Amino acid sequence: MQMNRLFQIVYLLLERKTMTAAELAQRFEVSTRTIYRDIDTLSGAGIPVYASKGKGGGIGLLPDFVLNKSLLSEDEQKEILFGLQSLEATNALQTSQVLSKLSTLFRKEEVHWIDVDFSGWNSGDVERSKFGLLKTAILEQRVAKFVYYSSYGKRTERHVEPMRLQFKNRSWYLQCYCLQSRDLRTFKISRIEELEITDRLYELRRDIQLKPVDVAMPDDQFTYVDLELLFPPHMAYRIFDEFERTRILKQKDDYFLVTASYPEDDWIYGYLLSFGENVKVLSPPHIRDILQAKAKKIAEMYSNPS
Template sequence: MQMNRLFEIVYLLMQRKTMTAAELAERFEVSKRTIYRDIDALSGAGIPVYASKGKGGGIGLLPDFVLNTSLLSEAEQNEILFGLQSLEATNAMQTGQVLAKLSNLFRKEEVGWIDVDFSEWHSGEAGRDKFGLLKTAILECRVITFTYYSSNGRKSRRQAEPMKLQFKNRAWYLQSFCLKSRELRTFKINRIEDLQYTGEFFERRKMAVPALEESSQKERIQKVDLELAFSPSMAFRIFDEFDRANVHLHEDGSYRVFVSYPEDGWVYGHLLSFGEDLKVISPPHIRSILEEKAKKIAEIYGRPFLI
């Protein structure tokens, strides 16, 4: 508590130049004797604080004092401010106030070096609200309930103790203790709907949250190794979506890509999204599946359109 009060005293004195011991004592609900002990502690720590008597006197700091000259190097200041900006980008609690105070203390202008938007293009405010609710649930240890759609389209209602948000391979995931399965589970956030608090609080479990690829999931899906040929016009997507080490450029400007994906409905739709600019070289069964799906699509568009 004393350390917080000392920090706040320094902040107030930098803002107001001078304050009386009585004003500080009233502000912190302590005695004037305690305030004088705090001033001695600050002075002993190298903070140039002084007390003057008479009309207009009080407790103040030397005019040229900057906090970092006593406690933190230039690099350490920047690390603190940049770290807080990272947290502020995630809408962490009260980070903005702390960032503003420290920027003032360090006499630095804020450098807006990071901006994070947790929502997807199509989700807008709804996506941001979902992340805000999950953040609060994790920080305040609140049980949540939600509807979840698995990769094979199964719909279920879940109740969980949220533990961590993770971003991997262009997607956000929630790692939590599922009260239905009684185990750690990972949920893809864009498959979560009707997210709500239950009103129940939980005590954080003393267990390590595994890395995303190691987390326990019932829905294990076999991966398939793909060899893909792309036309030159797909360069912008190729370098957005694939590891450069797996991309090979041919003399005619086309690309050959080698990648492993979980084989499910998502991968078929993803490959079809490249349209006529992609040809699956292997494995043959994926070629056959895409050919069949392409025929069905053509049939749909070949029928009369009814409103």
């Protein structure tokens, strides 16, 4: 509590130039004696704060004081401001207010160097609303409840203890302790519906160690398949965006040989079909057979007007 008060005192003095001990005491609901002790603490930490008596006097900072002279370097200030800006789109923090305060504290103009939006084209407001609710649940340690749809469309109702949001492979995930499964679970945020934050509080489970999100969701059991794919030269724009560089080998005829490993399910079939005639599956053979059967069904569907 004291550290937070000390920070706010410095911020107020930078913003208002001078304030009386009585004004500060009233602001923080403490005694003037406590305020003077805070001033001594700030002074001992190297903050050039002073108190003057008489009419027009009060507590203030030396006019040329900038925070980086005492605590943070120029580069450290920029890293803090830029880092907060990159989080603004997710509502992970109350960044607008924090950025404003820190910009004043550092005596810098806000430079909006980055604009990040991880939400989908058609669901921006909905996704941001989920981030706000989940952020609150994590910070306040409150149980969340929602409806979840698995990759197979199975609908379940969940009560969870949210622990962390993580971004991987173009998607956001919620890592949490699921009260139904009684274990650590990971849920894709885009499949979460009817999200609510309850009044039920929970204690952090120190015995659970969070791990990086795996491609396969813990609620589903997948068999991984190792793929060898051949792409024509004009597909380079997608290949280098969507596959690891170390898994791409350019051939003598300028075609690209790509190796990849994915959970085998309807998603990977659809993903490969999204390349149309611009990918050839070299192995395994059963994937070629599945794609051929699906392409045949698609052709029959469109050849039949009814």
